[in-house]
C-alpha cells in the first residue's frame with residue numbers, strides 16, 4: 001500500500017518510525033506499506049519505489065527540512081504532491097488550525113478528489129466542517145479515518161463506531177488532552193511551575209504547535225465537538241463549546257484540593273447536547289484521576305451502560321499507533 005505523509009513534525013516522524021519498525025510485521029501480515037512522498041513546510045521528498053524512512057527522519061532531525069533528502073528532495077507544495085503522486089492513502093498531520101481548518105481542510109478534500117483515502121490526526125477541519133468532510137468522502141467513494149484526532153492512542157472513535165455499534169451514547173465525560181494532564185500531574189507531584197512543565201511537554205512532542213490550544217482548553221473543545229458529531233449524531237462546531245482552560249491553576253490550588261480528598265483535572269463533557277470544557281475538582285479515587293499524558297473517557301450508553309476507556313492521549317509513537325490501525329483498516333477494507 002502506497003502512502004503520502006503530509007506534515008513531518010512530531011507525529012509525521014512518529015508515523016515514519018512506526019512504519020519502519022513494523023515493516024516486517026506489515027509485509028508478513030498484509031503487504032509492504034511504502035511511503036512514496038513526505039512533505040513539510042520546506043517542500044517534499046518523493047520516491048515512487050518508497051523513501052528510506054530512517055534517512056528521512058535523520059535528515060529532518062538534522063536539518064529541519066525534508067527538502068534536503070538527497071536526490072529526492074524538491075520544491076513542491078503538498079497540494080501538488082497530492083494531485084500528482086500516485087498513492088492509496090494520505091496521512092494528514094499538519095498543525096491543527098481551529099479557526100480555518102487550513103491547510104488540512106484543503107489537503108483532505110484534494111485527496112478525496114484525487115481518489116485517495118485519508119487518515120488524519122488533525123482536529124481543525126473535523127471540528128469546523130465535519131459533515132462536509134464525511135459527505136465529500138462518500139461522494140468520491142473513499143475511506144476517511146481519524147482515530148488519532150481524539151485521545152491519541154486511546155481507542156474511542158472506532159470503539160464507539162464499531163465495538164459499541166447499536167448503542168445510543170447518552171453522555172461522554174473525560175480528560176482528552178495529554179499536555180494539560182501532564183502539567184497538572186507534575187504540578188501535583190513535584191510542585192513544578194507551569195512554564196517549566198510546558199517546556200518539558202514541548203520537548204516530549206505532545207503539545208500543539210500553538211500550545212495555547214492545549215492550555216486554554218481549545219484542543220479539548222475541538223475533541224468533544226469531534227465526538228459529538230462523529231459518534232453522537234450531533235452537528236456542532238467549536239463555537240458551541242463553553243471553554244475554560246488551566247492557566248489560572250497553581251500548585252497551591254491542587255495542594256488545597258488534595259487536602260480535601262480531591263485533585264484538579266481539565267474535563268471535557270457532552271451531556272444533553274451541552275458541550276463544556278473546564279477544570280474540575282475530581283475525587284482522588286475517581287476513575288477519571290489518571291496521570292501524566294493519559295486520557296480517560298467515561299461513556300454512558302443505553303445498552304452497555306457505563307464504559308470507561310484509558311490510554312495515552314498524546315506522543316509521537318502513541319499517536320502513530322492510532323494512525324497505523326486506521327491504515328491497516330483501509331488496507332483490509334480495500335484489498336480484494
Ligand SMILES: NC(=O)C1=CN([C@@H]2O[C@H](COP(=O)(O)OP(=O)(O)OC[C@H]3O[C@@H](n4cnc5c(N)ncnc54)[C@H](O)[C@@H]3O)[C@@H](O)[C@H]2O)C=CC1
Nearest residue numbers: 007008009010011040041093094095096121122209314315
Ligand atoms: N503531538 C501529539 O501528541 C498529537 C498531535 N495531533 C495532531 O497531529 C498534527 C501534527 O501534530 P505535531 O506533529 O505534533 O505538529 P508539529 O508542529 O510537530 O508538526 C507539524 C508539521 O507540519 C508541517 N507543515 C505545516 N504546514 C504545512 C503544509 N502546508 N504542508 C506540509 N507540511 C506542513 C510542519 O513543517 C511540521 O513538519 C496536529 O494537527 C496535532 O493536533 C494529534 C494527536 C496527538
Ligand SMILES: N[C@@H](CC=O)C(=O)O
Nearest residue numbers: 177178179207208314
Ligand atoms: N496536544 C494534544 C495532542 C493530542 O491530541 C494533547 O496534549 O492531547
Ligand code: NA
Nearest residue numbers: 147150152154
Ligand atoms: Na484515539
